[in-house]
Amino acid sequence: MERGHEGFIRRCIELSYQAREKGNGPFGALLLLNGQIVLEAENTVVTGKNPLGHSELNLLTEAVRRFSREQLREATLYASAEPCVMCSGALFNSGIRHVVYALSAEALRPYFPDDPYISCRDILATSSARIRIEGPMLEAEAMKAHEGFWS
């Protein structure tokens, strides 16, 4: 694991606690551009009554509005968990070419036994876009935010 990622991943974990405090799923994401955090987002599925309110989609929706495609090509998306298919698709459409996550989809699988499961690595590998994917990392820390939430 690259040491430089740790601080940003920990911030995503903090954001996932913030989401949880509001009753939402414990997920958080942020966007790094030129070494600076330029955007942060939380999961809003419950408070927004919207099953599409994933932290990554919320973040990317704002990111494509605020930054040019050229800027986004240099940006990194950090997330407390591996992006789902929808969010991987949004990442793909946004032009961002680098994603770093804490929890793997595999690690979260016991919480969502009925949900379709796939690693974003596998799904993005089927496209010809070259997206750098790093993770999992700091999984034990990230998992703590989920303890007792889903049961």
Place this chain on the structure above:
Amino acid sequence: MERHAPYLRRCIELSLRAREKGNMPFGSLLAVDGRIVLEGENTNSSEGHPFGHSEMNVLREACQRLSPGELQRAALYTAVEPCLMCCGAMLHSGVRHLVFGCTTKALLERTQPYPFIESQRVFELLGVSVTLEWLDMEAEVLKAHEGFWNS
């Protein structure tokens, strides 16, 4: 299969309407028990947002307005095969029936090369059981795109 044609023709009309507003020529609708309950157009330019895909617009609205039972019985009709993000949004919305009139591959052969992932492959990888129907209305669908991508 033929019963799907009128719904797809309506999607083509919606594509043309989107185009008239300066947006990309894509249109979708959602039918529950055969009745059209929601329609959506691409809003990429008018809302200045690259995630304004017609399918995403329809699904976002559907999640707010329809019950889980209705979503389960619904069919998403769309002129052109949905992208990865929209396939993912469909899965999260609970909609499990997809009908389209033209493959992404066929569209891209006439427009510009762009990395994409076939929707069937997405659902296969996920192992989700989705009723996916492709009605070959390629010529009709692509008429709405004539002169759009090269001008």
